Amino acid sequence: MRLIIAEKPSLARAIAEALPGTSRKQEGAIVAGDTTVTWCLGHLLEQAPPDAYDPALKQWRLDALPILPERWKLTPRPKARGQLAVIRRLLKQADEVVHAGDPDREGQLLVQEVIEHLGWKGRVSRLLVSDLNRPAVQRALARLEDNARYQPLYRAAESRARADWLYGINLTRAWTLTGRQAGHDGVLSVGRVQTPVLGLVVRRDNEIRDFVPRPFFVLWADLAVAHGQLRAWWVPGERHPLDDQGRLLDRAPAALLAERLPGAEGRLTRLQSQEKRQAAPLPYSLSALQVDAARRFGLSAKAVLDTCQALYERHQLITYPRSDCRYLPEEHFASARATLAGACGGDETLRGWLAGADFTRRSRAWNDKQVGAHHALAPTGRPMDPARLSTTEAKVFRLIARNVLAQFYPALATREVKAEFTLLEETFRTRGQVVLDPGWKPLFTTREEAPPLPPLTEGEGCRVQEAGVEDRETRPPEPFTDASLIKAMMNIARYVEDPAVRRTLREHDGLGTEATRAGIIETLVERGYLVRRAKALRATRLGSALIASLPEAVGRPERTALWEQRLAAIAEQEAEPAPFLAALVADLRGLLASADARRLQEALATARGEEGPAAPARRQRSGPRRGSGKRASPRRRKASS
Template sequence: MQLFIAEKPDLAKAIVDGLGGGSRKDGYYDCGDSYVTWCYGHMLQLLNPEDYDPRFGKWNMDDLPISHIPWKKKPSNDKKDQLKIITTLLKQAKSVVHAGDPDDEGQLLVDEVLEYAACSLPVKRLLINDNNISVVKRSLASMRDNREFAGLSAAAEARSIGDQLYGYNMSRAYTLAANKAGFQGVLSVGRVQTPILGLVVRRDREFEAHTKSYYYNVTGQFTFGDLSFPARYQIVNGDPVDEKGRLSNQGNAQGIADAAKGAQATLVSAATKKKDQHPPLPYNLLKLQTDASRKFGFRPDQTKDITQSLREKHKLITYNRSDCEYLSEDQHGDAPNVLAAIANTAPTLTLVAQKADPSIKSRAFNSSKVSAHHGIIPTEATADFSKLTDGEQKIYMLIARAYIAQFWPKHQYDQTDIFVEAATHRFAVRSNITTLAGWKLLYRNDIGNEDLEGDENDIALDLRVLKAGQAGDCTDAVASQMETKPRPLYTMATLLTDLTRVAQYVRDDRLRKLLVEKDKGKEGEHGGIGTPATRDTIIATLFDRGYLAEKGNNIISTPTGREFYDTLPDKAKYPDMTALWHEQQKAIQSGDLNAISFVNELMEYIGAEVANVKQNGIGIKVAFNPCPDCGKPLRRIKKKDKNEFFWGCTGFADGCRFAAEDKSGKPVPKQAPLVSAVHKCMSCGKGLSRRPGRKKGAFWWGCSGFPTCKQTYPDIKGQPDFNNSKQGGRDE
């Protein structure tokens, strides 16, 4: 028996269809000579520190840095049953076919299951990035030896263990140091998470530090025959300009306007070209999250959850975590059925889906640009639209519209470029006149869509009749003072977009090139950080930790986020580490480096950072509640097995035992006990104080001379019992 192990159930079903069909069993398909089973993503997870040693369950600076080489894995709790089915089938098999996704994570995902099961069977590699049956059949006919891909698996594993060790050690070290300074909560450090925080902090500070200055635009109003239109002055050598090439001298700008105003004008050139514009490509997850944020205010994790429901619950869309916007050429044949399914499901799209022409083959159908997955598109399944949630309806409509657009004609227009001259100064304007709306009809109400926006200086006036050599007049000219503006604060949409091209913020040229090289051949990624499947979770964590907040439509850093950012080393604040890891993972893939060497080198860096934190602490400024006994910061602590808190002194290790109850997140100040003028300590003669005991309603008496005198007395009906005194028996 040959056992196929697919990454996900839908891929397993596609393989079954490619093999000619089979019968469904419990956790697998029986296809005669072959069985086909599946994973649910990663079936195994790395052990946590406390799995290696229970003492690591409690955060302690003395235990850092934590390292475990070799590392171990355990079955994920929610996937144990399916993993047991796979391992049982492996015992019956004579050979295995690895059908993980064709990328490094897909390679590791099945390889680690085979390693966990101590599988020594021969293994073939099946590479499928499209579940279309013709593609699956071709892939089945061209399987390769799985050993060829061992480097991919090793690189993914090295990255996984590296992220775990980096996150655990750095987060614990910084959190413990911050707690000692009175900070409440966790300071979470991650290879991807922290550079994302850095992007927002630096953008906020750049915005706040901006000093406005001015530049100048000169616009002339020209008349040629019956046509009147504006045109912008074209800068020449010798003009005083700022760093962006804009006129910077008001007198110079005004002089140009004064010279041109009222002067005769000559039309130097007029050229019209027929242009066409392709429809926007189908969505990948990041682009979908960006549009959902722009249009509906959805957070990235919310959009991903909605797509998960559309895919798994309703079967209405294809794989939802794709980083690709293209489709395979084989999928073009599915168009009639998919368009019919859209028309049947979404009433508002019925007419435009029916008007679509399935014979049109847009640039989206390009197999060479499909990565591990193709773009997110509707399936041939249908549903009662009224039964979908509001979010599901909105996201389905976006995905369906983008698909329909592939089968509408290109947007066609005439582009006319005009150059005119007045008083030796040259002005230019461009006009765009639509000749065929095409797919743009589907997007006519989509405000703010970057796929639809042209240059802000383009006009819609028809200038196609103008000819070079025509004479006219410059009827007016104005020098407008423009105020420089900082780059705007992030919105969720612009932050997500920046994560795909974060290399532009790397200061080291070599590292910047490495990060760009990482995404070579990927459409929509130009030196990015994180993955479409993880970015939303990371951003959500930054919000949960209180590092980021929403201010209107903007994403801003909080005071806590900024304080934390300032304590971190540059290597953590910038995406440089991802670039360095990419370089090392390439070496692992090629066999020039192994995963253990990579982790050992990483641990040297982590160890140095932890040692620095131990020795110097971190410079985080925290508004804290001082201990009334010793002055050190108080810390809010959760009571064991209860959803209640109390406050304890961070000087506990130094001997301070002060504690206070919690009320609404603040320590309740303890009232100084009254010292009795009647009841005196029999040991030193100082007044006694009546104090509450640990049991409700119980009291005891202690000497006000504590800690010099540690005499205590039981309480009897509000009076000290002098017959039963104790030494050091406080808080009875």
């Protein structure tokens, strides 16, 4: 018997439907000919709790830290024991095993750890499915690979799980127990990803809180030129008081000039005109989609992820959604016309966009060199019926289809014009844009463009019709939203202060993964560290106090970003897990030594004295209770995020 182990039931059903012959269901599996397809339910196993290594570790004690397992153990998740028993029974009957986890690091881990935990010693093949439609699954079944090829990916995922356990368990216990000494009754959860994300929000909130607005002044002049009118802006020289962005800090010079300008004549002394072509935005990765959907529809990152999972699993309208790639396989180009025609025919908006597509065009999106384990989100070709989708599902699907359709539209062609005028021996500048070919742009916006500048000729004269001074103030940075926080997690190098570290970060490095970023935000909200106010994400008093009490490096992104680089090196066979974990343990010892009850007490007191959203006081069963003497374990709060 050939046994295929899928990551989840929906994938197992898709695989069974793609196998030849009729299929029949049995407990926890589907049988089709000589092949049986079973499934995991996400992770069936989890890292064992500390007391699995030593019963004494069930009690939280500072002198027991750090907890460092000598031989790692996995334990079944409580609700997974039944399915784990089914897989155990089927493995005993199998002659061949096929690993059908999702095509990513976690997918590799969660199926392979079950196979190894249950003691299978035979050969394992790897099935990679990124599209649940039957033809796509059949193609995947026809090109099985040796799972040994993906062993480095498994080792990287296993190293990540162990490192997260070490970091989360030890620091969460240390700060929770220190918090108890400081008078805080509850768990203070620390994680290698969630805490730097919280740190981003806390620092942004502090910048907003501490921001002192500064006035500055701008002078405009409405000019009559040969073929119309335009507004230009004064460029004050260095003889005037300016800030580091060239803004005028004293109103008097602008006011004096404004009085002299009406009726003054001048000349267009410099004219620049440049034509530009801009290709369509690439198809979406999950994070890029979450950013756009948050901006357009106000959806949380988790809502977008859940919607994509429904479009992928229940409706089978899109390809695998938890992708960090924005490119498509070159082989998909030939079938794109048929795929998009099938996907878009049932929706009026999509039909209109489809009608304008030119399928002889080939954009840079089709690039095998940029495609890894999975490709960008794309329609599968199954017809979209708006009546069968929720409003949110329809909106998100249109975005995904639109970005693929846009690859078959011309580039946006514009002419950008910059003009510099001299009036009363002072410089005034203006700029404008003319759309030569809207190309793909109408698929993305219906907004009217700003009116273009009138035709201009260098050297032509001008006359001031009116002038005025505007009083303005510098503005604080905007608070984070789901969209901007996801974008910050994707582009974390922008928030790294150390120039040497920033240089080492590659463009795709970030905090979390496509699959986890939405969950990290929701976890911080659920644990009372962040709160949503309208679209803004703000730190609570408890969240601010936690960051203030931790060593600065724990709340900053550098460590996590470099972790991801080291894990990538393990996955690419450029590094081994042991040195990575050894360095982590050494780092951990130093962090534990810095736990300070007085510092935490001061941070909590300071936070209580601030205005802002207060975190609800909650007793959390996974933490120690003051004076109870009862044992407690953080098992229920994952330390991996």
